[in-house]
Amino acid sequence: MSKPSLRDLEHHSAFIERHIGPNDAEVAHMLRVVGHDSLDAMTDAIVPASLKATGGLALDDAMTEVEALAKIRAIASGNDVYRSFIGQGYYGTHTPNVILRNILENPAWYTAYTPYQAEISQGRMEALINFQQMCADLTGMDIANASLLDEATAAAEAMTLAKRMGKSKSNTFFVADDVHPQTLEVVRTRADGLGIDIIVGPAADAASPDSFGVLLQYPNTFGHAADHAALAEAVHARAGIVAVATDLLALTLLKAPGEWGADIVVGNSQRFGVPFGFGGPHAAFMACRDAYKRSMPGRLIGVSVDAEGKPAYRLTLQTREQHIRREKATSNICTAQVLLAVMASMYAVYHGPEGLTRIARRVHRQASILAAALRKAGVSVGDAFFDTLHVTGVDAEQIHLYASHQRINLRKIDAGSVGISLDETVTRADLSALAKIFGVDLTDSAIDALDAEVDDALPASLARSSSFLDHPVFNTHHSEHELLRYMRALADKDLAMDRTMIPLGSCTMKLNATAEMIPVTWPEFANIHPLAPPSQTRGYRQLIDSLEAMLVEITGYDAVSFQPNSGAQGEFAGLLAIRAWHRSRGEGHRNVCLIPESAHGTNPASAQMCGMKVVVTRCDANGNVDVGDLRAQAEKHSANLAALMVTYPSTHGVFEEDIVEICEIVHQHGGQVYTDGANLNALVGLAKPGQWGSDVSHLNLHKTFCIPHGGGGPGVGPCAVKAHLTPFLPRGHHSADGTVGMVSAATHGSASILPISWMYIAMMGKTGLRKATQVALLNANYISKRLAPHYRTLYTGRNKLVAHECILDLRPLEKATGVTAEDVAKRLIDFGFHAPTLSFPVAGTLMVEPTESESQHELDRFIDAMIQIREEIHAIEDGRLDRDDNPLKHAPHTATAAAASEWTHAYPRELAVFPLPVLKQQKYWPPVARVDNVHGDKNVFCACIPVDAFKEAEDADA
DSSP states (O other), rough: OOOOOOHHHHHHTTHHHHHHOOHHHHHHHHHHHTTOOHHHHHHHHHHHHGBBBBSOOOOOOOOOOHHHHHHHHHHHBOOOOOEEEEEEEETOOEEEHHHHHIIIIIIHHHHHHOTTTGGGGHHHHHHHHHHHHHHHHTOSSSSSOOOOSSSHHHHHHHHHHHHHHHHOOOOOOEEETSSSSHHHHHHHHHHHHHTEEEEEGGGTTTSSOOOOOEEEEESSSTTTTTOOHHHHHHHHTTTTTTEEEEEETGGGTBOOOOGGTTEEEEEEEEEOOOOOOGOOOOOOEEEEEGGGGGTSSSSOEEEEEEETSOEEEEEETTTHHHHHHHGGGGGGOOOOOHHHHHHHHHHHHHHHHHHHHHHHHHHHHHHHHHHHHHHHTTOOOOSSSSEEEEEEOOOOHHHHHHHHHHHHEEEOOOEEEEEEETTTTTHHHHHHHHHHHTOOOOOOOHHEEEEEEEEOOOOOOBBBBBBBOOGGGTTTTSSSHHHHHHHHHHHHTTTTHHHHHOOOOTTTTOOOHHHHHGGSSSSHTTOOOOSOOOGGBHHHHHHHHHHHHHHHHOOSEEEOOOOOSHHHHHHHHHHHHHHHHHHTTTTTTOOOOEEETOOOOOHHHEEEETEEEEEEBBTTTTBBBBBHHHHHHHHHHHEEEEEEEESSSSTTSSTTTTTTHHHHHHHHHHHHHEETTTTTGGGTTTHHHHHHOOOOOOOOEETTTTOOOTTTTTOOOOOOEEEGGGSSOOOOBTTOOOOSSSSSSSSTTSSSGGGHHHHHHHHHHHHHHHHHHHHHHHHHHHHHHHHHHEEESSSSOOGOOOOEEEEEOOOOHHHHHHOOOOHHHHHHHTTTOOOOOSSSSTEEEEEOOOOOOOOOHHHHHHHHHHHHHHHHHHHHTTEEEESSSSHHHHSOOHHHHSSSSSOOOOSSSHHOOOSSSGTSOOOOOOOOOOBOOHHHHHHHOOOOOOOHHHHHHHHOOO
């Protein structure tokens, strides 16, 4: 064996070995189980030859962690961090360090998945119900959801909710001309797809037009807070619905919208401890009347009871409703900004109502003092403001020029006015610097003098008198010690990737490496306002251009927009591009979208949002697209065919042989092919959708490219297109022609987490990315082969192999024993595992995706658990376990139940909680028993649990 050279030793990247779970010896063993001699041989047996990309990826070799961090540090240095007082919905904030370290930087929180499995998600759901309570209290509404993507898209969702719930027959939505500009733009984009007419005018005119709803901003984009009570009454008199975009911090001082007539209230929780991040991610919210709760978009945390009669949290009502209602879904939302909502809720828990009010009063006093100082110097400033000054009658160009010399950003409004938005980070030195820009000398003593003589600027009629955040959770954890322990207690209730494999099919839960996460909190990325001048954001431009080039090479497309901040938003953007392309060719009548019956539920939901008519095509007995039926439907709808939406590899976990022919059929009939990028983890380095005939894809950076799921968000869903669709990307992409408006509030979406994916690709390099894909295929096939004697894999592809995931068919077992797929999912909790994807895409099945990051040890641990569960099912079959009283039917088992003085089950306690000996060494104890879903939907309760509810449950146990 030759001795490695110094150059080899210097540039060896251990990261590939750290990201990919199995080592070479384990890979060799697993290949023998699967029946192949090498990864390449196995890959050849799985992937159709017609799809394989020619040549390797034209990317750089893998960097070490040190090299990649140094390079991205150099990129970050291209950003120039000024003091930004631009506002427009984005504000400076102090992230409490205890939250920064123990939420944002803590894998127990950022590697968790969406809380679809209630029993192992009680901690994150408690944090989210705190968020709901916070938003409902501050807005004065009955109920709030567990976060949306950003304020602009939340406003668009408010429009569609108003359309569904209102009694007006109008098709017009009125938007006040003083809402944030990005909000108006996104509302226009959404309205265009749905055929809703938008009227824009002064807020005072909102009662005049016949509209099904109105959108107001309170305080408005220029800072003014107006009393809209009479306006709301007038809108209600003609059966309209009032939606209001607002600011949570302002509502600690201002009368809540729910108190003066609002029906729906939306906004952004960004200023509650979440940095600018060049636009995101930030958690938006929606609060509304109780009567709307069954139609409210997004996720809603509710309270039910568990099998022991104790209160327990769960996702309620519309959980994953797209998968049930599909094109009839009220929204295509799949991602919420959960991690950011958790941060915002903890910010409120930490500060409490008094602390939040103190921050708001300080900000308002500073704004009032600055306004007074400017007025004394003859500068005109608007009135009735909270934190934002609208300065008029000035030479704006000169003001901005002088401000830039002081490294300060102000809002650009027009040639004669500027905006100044203050926030909790503002100091006396900032006030002096801001005043100096306008030629005013504001000394420390002058600030004190003005403070003594200047009244507040908010109208007395709008002063808040109602209490908020009265629940004990917001009035208990104000010391760092108490908050630290509270967050740790919540995290300990949950299962995340830091404890166990999360084998969710279609969700690609893989390693989110620490080195990838580190740059996210650097000031050069975190502290950049999304509307900062381009001269200050060269680093972001370099990062975005570099990542776009990487993804173009990986996918075979020609351009990528990062604006969509979720996978479903990427679908929406891709379909809008297709629609705009048809219109540009004089074929705007094309509106039929073919979607196979196996598709992700967001696909038909996104299509209907673009005004497309969904036509479902059949799958064959092997789970593949029925090419004959697809051809027949394409011919039938040839004159109006707009697109096909297809997932590849398929939602059934196989590489379909006919994908090239499928693309050709659609193109022959004038349509475009949209390929859902959810399963790209099976393609990177092996095949490129843009080369086999696909025209557009969305890419889940929170799946394939390592941005963590964060309990259900943040997500990034870039839209990747071929050259002919590039002009029709969302406005903001450098090649777009502006035909398609913005689909989210910030030009580059959730830009501050793009460094994660950049780091992943840089550290894996061309060789590592290909190997990662191959090992993802290997791990899935290893599970399928080893479980074959116990469970049938429902669908296989060529050579009886699967792609990166396998569907285990439990339907025969249910028929024989009454054990359901859900029972197996709950029983896995007793083994310390998050369940695979339950009953999707086929009811009565479990879809397993191990990813490349799981070692053979972890795979074997999961396999051992599944074999033990199969043995328990055998015991039911042959009568050794009772059909109704068995470990599967009563899983999961809590420590409380196991330690109780009386054990009422026919099976032993040890079988219940220690079904395998290894569990005696390390055991996860679920905090609640099986949660009653039916009770939760019939008795919808979506607020913080009263303290006495736990007391009553404890008394009942006693």
